[in-house]
Amino acid sequence: MRVNFTVNGCAQTVDDVWEGESLLYVLRERLGLPGSKNACEQGECGSCTVHLDDVPVCACLVAAGQVEGRRVRTVEGLADRGGERLDPVQEAFVEAGAVQCGFCTPGLVVQAHDLLSRVPDPQDAQIREALAGNLCRCTGYEKILDAVRLAARRKAAAR
Amino acid sequence: MAAPPRSPGRIAAPGLGGVGDSPPRPDGTLKVTGEFAYASDLWMDGMLWGATLRSPHPRARIASIDIGPALATPGVHAVLTHEDVPGEKVYGLDGTRDQPVLAIGEVRHQGEPVALVAADHPEIARRAMEKIAVEWEVLEPVTDPRAVIADPEGNRVQERGGICRYQPVRVGDVAQAKRRAEVVVSGEYEVGIQDQAFLGPESGLAVPAEDGGLDMYVSTQWMHNDLRQIAPCLGLREDQIRMTLAGVGGAFGGREDLSMQIHAGMLALRTGRPVKMSYNRYESFFGHVHRHPALMRYEYGATRDGRLLYADVEIVLDGGAYTSSTLNVTANAASLGVGPYEIPNISIDAYGVYTNNPPCGAMRGFGAVQACFAYESMMDKLAAACGIGPLEVRRRNAVRQGSRLATGQVIDSPAPLAELLDRLEAMPMPPPPGPSPDIRDLPGGASQTTHGEGVVRGVGYGVGLKNICFSEGFDDYSTARVRLEVIGGEPAALVHTAAAEVGQGLVTLQAQIARTELGVQRVTIHPADNRVGDAGSSSASRQSYMTGGAVKTACEAVRAELLARAGRRLGLDASGLSVRDGKIVARDAEVVASIEEILGGDAIEATREYHHRPTQRMDPVTGQGDSHNQLALCVHRAVVDVDVELGLVKVVELAAVQDVGKIMNPQALEGQIHGGTAQGLGLALMEEIQVTGGRVRNPSFTDYLIPTILDMPPMRLDIVEYPDPHAPYGLRGAGEPPTLSSTPAIVAAIRDATGRPLTRVPVRPEEISLPGGAA
Numbered sequence: 001m002r003v004n005f006t007v008n009g010c011a012q013t014v015d016d017v018w019e020g021e022s023l024l025y026v027l028r029e030r031l032g033l034p035g036s037k038n039a040c041e042q043g044e045c046g047s048c049t050v051h052l053d054d055v056p057v058c059a060c061l062v063a064a065g066q067v068e069g070r071r072v073r074t075v076e077g078l079a080d081r082g083g084e085r086l087d088p089v090q091e092a093f094v095e096a097g098a099v100q101c102g103f104c105t106p107g108l109v110v111q112a113h114d115l116l117s118r119v120p121d122p123q124d125a126q127i128r129e130a131l132a133g134n135l136c137r138c139t140g141y142e143k144i145l146d147a148v149r150l151a152a153r154r155k156a157a158a159r
Numbered sequence: 160m161a162a163p164p165r166s167p168g169r170i171a172a173p174g175l176g177g178v179g180d181s182p183p184r185p186d187g188t189l190k191v192t193g194e195f196a197y198a199s200d201l202w203m204d205g206m207l208w209g210a211t212l213r214s215p216h217p218r219a220r221i222a223s224i225d226i227g228p229a230l231a232t233p234g235v236h237a238v239l240t241h242e243d244v245p246g247e248k249v250y251g252l253d254g255t256r257d258q259p260v261l262a263i264g265e266v267r268h269q270g271e272p273v274a275l276v277a278a279d280h281p282e283i284a285r286r287a288m289e290k291i292a293v294e295w296e297v298l299e300p301v302t303d304p305r306a307v308i309a310d311p312e313g314n315r316v317q318e319r320g321g322i323c324r325y326q327p328v329r330v331g332d333v334a335q336a337k338r339r340a341e342v343v344v345s346g347e348y349e350v351g352i353q354d355q356a357f358l359g360p361e362s363g364l365a366v367p368a369e370d371g372g373l374d375m376y377v378s379t380q381w382m383h384n385d386l387r388q389i390a391p392c393l394g395l396r397e398d399q400i401r402m403t404l405a406g407v408g409g410a411f412g413g414r415e416d417l418s419m420q421i422h423a424g425m426l427a428l429r430t431g432r433p434v435k436m437s438y439n440r441y442e443s444f445f446g447h448v449h450r451h452p453a454l455m456r457y458e459y460g461a462t463r464d465g466r467l468l469y470a471d472v473e474i475v476l477d478g479g480a481y482t483s484s485t486l487n488v489t490a491n492a493a494s495l496g497v498g499p500y501e502i503p504n505i506s507i508d509a510y511g512v513y514t515n516n517p518p519c520g521a522m523r524g525f526g527a528v529q530a531c532f533a534y535e536s537m538m539d540k541l542a543a544a545c546g547i548g549p550l551e552v553r554r555r556n557a558v559r560q561g562s563r564l565a566t567g568q569v570i571d572s573p574a575p576l577a578e579l580l581d582r583l584e585a586m587p588m589p590p591p592p593g594p595s596p597d598i599r600d601l602p603g604g605a606s607q608t609t610h611g612e613g614v615v616r617g618v619g620y621g622v623g624l625k626n627i628c629f630s631e632g633f634d635d636y637s638t639a640r641v642r643l644e645v646i647g648g649e650p651a652a653l654v655h656t657a658a659a660e661v662g663q664g665l666v667t668l669q670a671q672i673a674r675t676e677l678g679v680q681r682v683t684i685h686p687a688d689n690r691v692g693d694a695g696s697s698s699a700s701r702q703s704y705m706t707g708g709a710v711k712t713a714c715e716a717v718r719a720e721l722l723a724r725a726g727r728r729l730g731l732d733a734s735g736l737s738v739r740d741g742k743i744v745a746r747d748a749e750v751v752a753s754i755e756e757i758l759g760g761d762a763i764e765a766t767r768e769y770h771h772r773p774t775q776r777m778d779p780v781t782g783q784g785d786s787h788n789q790l791a792l793c794v795h796r797a798v799v800d801v802d803v804e805l806g807l808v809k810v811v812e813l814a815a816v817q818d819v820g821k822i823m824n825p826q827a828l829e830g831q832i833h834g835g836t837a838q839g840l841g842l843a844l845m846e847e848i849q850v851t852g853g854r855v856r857n858p859s860f861t862d863y864l865i866p867t868i869l870d871m872p873p874m875r876l877d878i879v880e881y882p883d884p885h886a887p888y889g890l891r892g893a894g895e896p897p898t899l900s901s902t903p904a905i906v907a908a909i910r911d912a913t914g915r916p917l918t919r920v921p922v923r924p925e926e927i928s929l930p931g932g933a934a
Contacts, residue, residue, distance in 0.1 A: 094191055100662035134868070
C-alpha cells in the first residue's frame with residue numbers, strides 16, 4: 001500500500017508498504033530515519049517514542065496505515081534545521097551525562113521535550129511520572145533527571 | 160569525534176578535558192540527535208534480512224529437517240542448516256568449542272539455533288521459517304543442577320559432561336574451628352536468572368568482500384575474540400574478515416558470547432549479498448547468555464563478639480547446556496565466595512554445571528554477585544546472633560591492605576573497607592515519612608494500594624568485593640595506536656584501539672588520557688576495528704585500566720619521541736622538557752617551542768601493548784593462588800518503605816561509598832555507580848527469567864521487568880581515592896562493584912522492615928506478605 005504523511009515537516013509518500021508494518025519500520029527501514037529505536041517493539045520501553053500530531057506515541061505500536069495524512073516528528077526533527085543547534089533537551093542530555101549507550105536516549109529526549117512543552121518547571125515527581133514509560137539500562141536515571149532539570153532551567157532562562 | 164572542552168569538573172586536571180575532568184562524550188551529540196549508527200540501524204543497497212529458526216524444546220533430537228518449502232518461498236534467497244557451516248561446526252569462549260553454530264542432530268536448550276533464512280524482507284524470512292519442517296523427538300530435560308552434582312554421568316547433557324568446573328577452596332581447619340565456635344549461623348540462598356536486558360538488540364551486518372572474505376559490522380564487547388571464533392567456522396582466515404564495531408546499545412556481559420555473527424557471515428557468503436540480522440526482544444532473550452542462577456548453602460562460626468572463625472560454603476551455578484564463561488564464573492564465585500572478610504578457616508565447594516536450562520555466562524558482576532547476596536545475608540545473620548549492629552560486624556571482620564583473601568592472595572593495595580563503612584554510616588539519612596506522604600512516593604505508587612497504612616521503613620547494608628581485569632593466569636592486555644600530527648595548524652592526536660565502547664564512556668576517557676599525556680586539545684578517536692591489535696573485552700571493569708593503560712603508554716612513547724626531537728632541534732636535554740597546552744616546556748616552565756614547530760609536516764606514531772601483572776590459576780584442590788590482578792570495594796545503604804500487607808517495596812534512597820583509586824571522569828564514574836546500583840536493585844526486587852522445565856516463561860519486557868525511573872530512588876554517593884600503585888593513574892575498575900552490593904543492601908532493608916527471612920532474590924511480594932513466606 002501507499003502511505004502519505006508528514007515527517008519532520010516534509011511531506012513523504014511511501015510505496016510498497018506491507019499492511020503489517022509499523023510506523024517504526026517505515027521510519028527506520030523505508031525513510032532512513034533510524035533515530036527512533038527498536039528495543040522491544042511492543043510498547044514497553046519507549047525507545048521509539050515520536051510525536052504523532054504533537055502527541056508522544058510508541059512508533060512500534062502505530063500501524064503504518066494509521067499515519068495517513070498525519071504529522072510525525074521524530075528525534076531527528078528536534079534540533080534546529082540542519083542540526084545546527086541542538087534542542088535544549090538534547091543539549092542538556094549530553095551535558096548532564098544522561099547518555100551512556102544512548103539507545104534509550106532518542107525516546108527519552110522526545111518524551112522529555114513533550115513534558116517541558118506542557119510543564120515548563122516540573123517537580124521531580126512529575127518528571128518521573130512523565131518518563132516512567134522509557135526504560136534505560138545504563139544510567140540508573142539519576143543523570144536523566146539532572147538533564148531534564150537542566151533543560152527546564154535553560155528554557156526558562158531563554159524566555 | 161573531537162570533543163570541545165567545557166568547564167573543568169571538580170577535580171583539578173592538567174588541561175581542559177584531561178584526566179579528572181568530565182568533558183562531554185564525543186559520541187553524545189550523535190546519540191541525542193538519533194544519528195549514531197547502532198548495529199540495528201545499518202543498511203546497505205541490496206541487503207537481505209537474516210532470520211534464525213530456534214528450538215522450541217529445551218532438549219530434543221532432530222529426526223529430520225525439510226527446508227524445501229521454505230527455500231521455494233518467493234523472496235527467500237537461502238535456507239541453511241549445520242550441513243552448510245563452511246568450517247568448524249562448533250565454537251565457544253576460552254577455547255572450549257562445544258557450542259554448535261547450528262544444532263547438529265540434537266538441541267540442548269530452548270532457543271538453540273537450528274536453521275537460518277535470508278530473505279528480501281524480515282516478514283518473508285519469518286514466514287519462510289515457519290515452513291521449515293523439523294521432526295523432533297522430545298527428550299526429558301535435565302533441569303536440577305544439584306541432581307547433576309549428585310550424578311554427573313546420569314545427567315550428562317553434552318559430551319563435556321555434567322560438571323563444567325568444580326573449584327574447591329580450603330584454608331585452615333574448618334572441622335577444628337567448628338568445635339571452637341561460640342556462635343553458629345547458617346542459611347540457604349538462591350539467586351534467580353538475571354538478564355542483561357541491554358536495550359540495543361543483537362544485530363549486525365555481514366558484507367561479502369571481493370577477496371572472498373567479509374566486512375562485518377557487529378555490536379560486541381570483544382572484536383578480536385569474536386574473530387577468533389568466527390573465522391574457523393566460516394572457513395576463512397582471520398585476515399579475510401575485517402571487523403568494525405557498530406554502535407553498541409549496552410552490553411553488561413551479554414555480548415561476550417557470539418550471537419548472530421557467524422550466522423550472518425554464512426548467509427552473506429552463501430548469497431553473495433550483504434545480510435543484516437537484528438533480533439527482536441523476544442529473540443534476544445534466547446539470543447544471549449544470562450547471569451547464572453545460584454543455589455548456595457552457607458554456615459559461619461564466630462566468637463561471641465562476632466569475629467568469624469570459619470566459613471563452610473557450597474555454591475552451585477547453573478550454566479545451561481554449553482560452557483560459555485562458566486569456567487571463570489565458577490572461579491570467581493569460589494575465590495570471592497566469602498567476600499572482603501578475614502576468615503581463618505574456609506571450606507568452599509563451588510560447582511558450575513551443565514543443564515538444559517537457559518544458557519548462562521557473563522553478566523556484570525560475573526559470579527561475584529551471586530555469592531555477595533549470600534555472604535552479606537550471612538553477615539546480617541551473624542550480627543543478629545551476636546547482638547551487634549550490621550555495620551559493626553562488618554568492620555570487625557573487614558579486610559584491609561595486607562589481608563589474605565580466601566585464595567591466600569595477599570591484598571597488596573589499599574582495601575579500606577572499615578573506612579568505607581564509617582563513611583557510609585556518616586552519610587545523612589533521608590527524612591522519615593511525613594504524616595501525609597505524596598502517594599507517588601509510597602509502595603504501589605499511583606496504583607494507590609496504600610495511603611501510608613501498613614507501610615514500614617527499613618534500613619540495610621551491603622558490601623561487595625569484585626576482581627578487576629581477567630584473572631587466573633590469562634595474559635590480559637590491550638593495544639593502542641596513537642598518532643600526533645599537525646592538522647589545520649594545530650597539534651592533533653588520533654587514538655586507535657579495538658576496544659568496544661558499549662556506553663561506559665571509554666571513548667571519552669581515551670581522549671582525556673591523550674589530552675593529558677600529549678598536552679593537546681584536539682583528539683580524535685578512530686572507529687574501533689581489527690586493523691589494530693587486540694584490546695581485550697569491555698568486561699571485568701577492565702577497560703579504563705587496560706585500554707586506558709595502553710593509550711597512556713602509547714602516548715608516552717609519542718611524547719618521548721616529540722621531546723627527543725625538540726631536544727635535538729633546540730640543543731636542550733630532552734629529559735628536562737615536557738608538554739603543556741600545545742607547547743614544549745622547559746623545567747623552569749618556560750615555553751621553548753610549540754608542538755607545531757617541532758613536528759612540522761611529520762607525524763609521530765606509536766603502537767603499544769599494555770599487560771597487567773601476571774596472575775595464577777587457582778589450585779584445583781585447595782583453591783589457593785594469586786588469581787586476581789586487582790580488587791575493588793563498594794558499600795551500599797538502602798532505605799526502603801514496605802507495604803507489609805501487600806509485599807510491595809518502594810526503595811526510598813540508596814547511598815553508596817566506593818574506592819576507585821583515582822577519579823578519571825567524575826560524571827562517567829557516577830553514571831557507572833548509578834547504573835550498576837540500578838541493576839542490583841532490579842535483581843533484588845523484580846528481575847528474573849522464570850523457567851519451568853527448561854522453558855522461559857517471560858521473554859519480553861512486558862513480563863521481564865527492569866527498573867524504571869519510578870523504581871530507582873535518588874542516590875547519595877561518596878567516592879574515595881586510594882591509588883593502586885600497580886594501576887595506570889592508580890585507578891581501580893569501577894563498573895561492576897556497585898552491582899554487587901546494592902542487592903543485599905536492599906534485601907537487608909526489607910528484612911529490617913518485615914522480619915522475614917528473604918533468602919531468595921528477586922524477593923517476591925508473597926515472601927513478604929504471607930506468613931511463612933511463599934511456601
